[in-house]
Amino acid sequence: MTTTTDTDLRHWVPGVRDLTIDGNAVPGAGSEIEAVNPATEQVTATVAAASVAQVDEAVAAARRAFPAWAAASPAERSAALNRLADLMERHSERLAAAIVNEVGTPIAFAEIMQVRLGISHLRWQAEAALHDRTVDLGEWPDPVPTRSEVAYRPAGVVACITGYNYPLNLAIFKFGAALAAGCTVVLLPSPRTPLTTLWLGELFREAEIPAGVINVVLGGPEVGQHLTSHPLVDRVSFTGSDAIGAKIMKQAAAGLKGVTLELGGKSPNILLPGVDAAGLAKDIHLRWARNGGQGCAALARLLVHESLVDEFLGASKEAFTALKVGDPWDRSVNIGPMIRPDHRARVQSYIDGALADGGEIVLSLDTPVPDRGYFVNPVVIGGLPHSARAVQEEIFGPVAVLVPFADEDEAVRLANDTAYGLAANVFTPDVAHGRALAARLRSGTVWVNGGGNMRPDAPFGGFGRSGVGREIGEWGIREYLEVQHVQWRV
Known part of the structure; x- marks a missing residue:
């Protein structure tokens, strides 16, 4: 055989x-x-x-x-x-x-x-x-x-x-x-x-x-x-x-x-006080960047409590080394290309526009991408107002935005401050509290502490323009x- x-x-x-x-x-x-x-x-x-x-x-x-x-x-x-x-x-x-x-x-x-x-x-x-x-x-x-x-x-x-x-x-x-x-x-x-x-x-x-x-x-x-x-x-x-x-x-x-x-979606990933931000960093980044970020439920709005930002960014620098862009037949690669050159250009335009709007790249993968193929290295952009185009619009590429918040009410307001409502992820030390918080989020799916996979017996869809x-x-x-x-x- x-x-x-x-x-x-x-x-x-x-x-x-x-x-x-x-x-x-x-x-x-x-x-x-x-x-x-x-x-x-x-x-x-x-x-x-x-x-x-x-x-x-x-x-x-x-x-x-x-x-x-x-x-x-x-x-x-x-x-x-x-x-x-x-x-x-x-x-x-x-x-x-x-x-x-x-x-x-x-x-x-x-x-x-x-x-x-x-x-x-x-x-x-x-x-x-x-x-x-x-x-x-x-x-x-x-x-x-x-x-x-x-x-x-x-x-x-x-x-x-x-x-x-x-x-x-x-x-x-x-x-x-x-x-x-x-x-x-x-x-x-x-x-x-x-x-x-x-x-x-x-x-x-x-x-x-x-x-x-x-x-x-x-x-x-x-x-x-x-x-x-x-x-x-x-x-x-x-x-x-x-x-x-x-x-x-x-x-x-x-x-x-x-x-x-x-x-579409512009789904939030909410890190509440008390969670192990450093331990979560790798899985968080792998999830929003998978399939090259070309997923409607990509959790690419990183809403992080202000007390966790430094810890999260510090751990994320190491976590980003786990991201590898390149030949999709290489089993160590986890981020493939954009589907077409026009889409690659569109994704790059969001990065360029975010920087022009006053944002800064706070995390990036600097390994050169292959000479052939429609590849984009993943980045996380910070320093943008929540009204910025890169924060509000679906990019459909390996681009995330970091948005600090002061308290839970602000986290909920920011999470819901979008035309979309497809999915959300809440990381919390108290699962019962996370389940209760889901009722305040305008999202068709809410994962608590990472949730699980897309079950065949559970509904999928969203609020608003989702x-x-x-x-x-x-x-x-x-x-x-x-x-x-x-x-x-x-």
Whole structure:
């Protein structure tokens, strides 16, 4: 028996170039899109996007498949999702390689957070497909004796649109929940990372998911707009920036479609008095900088009690030596490249702008970045007013800001002083106090003392410009269900 090595896979990308429409592999008829490895700047593949007519075909296929899939037994839907999870586990090494070479995620992180996590969520969704959600309301006497139940029915055809940073997980969070609920799907990945998702189309066919139940198309804004405004699409689920989310919400509004939007964040990391700031420094920095800071819940606003600032910065200088930027196939590397040169330039513009606004770099990694690839060294910037652009806006790169606070009330005010409300982390010597403090924070997720991973049974989403609705867990499945009241005389 042979074992695949990192060397075998470091230049591997999925060979699938076709769309998936009505269970068939279909060459795209639209414009060409280049897939680029952001760590090497090399074009790894050229794929053809869908034409508008092909989007229509995909939606029509999902519409035709909907009645039978909605009527399928929970056991049939669950079995289909488990077959798909089996295939993903069988191909887990290549899934990780695809993500490393397409996103630039370091291999050790890709294996756990980009692949293993996604498969675990798909397994949970397969189990959740078996649940009977019907609620018996009992009898009601007026004006005549009746009895009622509340049922949950599949919403219809769902457009699932994913971001580039976690192409597998974001897709699973959406299509897994939609299929478990009995909906059919048209899946549209980011054109920056098309290859992993196009390959999923082949896995859907191999898993014998019925034709039309899940379709994969590809394209830019024209394709996306046509899909989100399509009259035969009932729900739209999108992960990406709040600016694009607002446009999608507007496009969907014309058809009064339901939307689920998982958008940006500017999440606070709050260190209260009494915590071991020095001992926490390494994990704190690794967390906001992972995936190159290209994560919507990156905890990149470091709110540190003024009594802990010196201790935290002192320990952070050593902690920063644990950060290594470079080749994502090097297992000692934990920070990969930005996705494209324009995004690297955008991240650098935030650093330059923060310095122009009077900020200063209080922590930095000064090791030279590779000559090729869209790399940015991580930095922490201090000395900025909380109104500064770098403090208020999502940077989506390895840039954090340090903001001291005097007392807990100020920490809460600063934490909530943002248009976003996706996540927050509170470090405290008193867990019960941290749990109580969570009630004062406008954040969809609050971790206390680091919390844990993204559980498959817990909701994810946020307040304000962080989005609409929730993904993951029972809450995520109910985004794709309509509530129906059934009442009869007794």
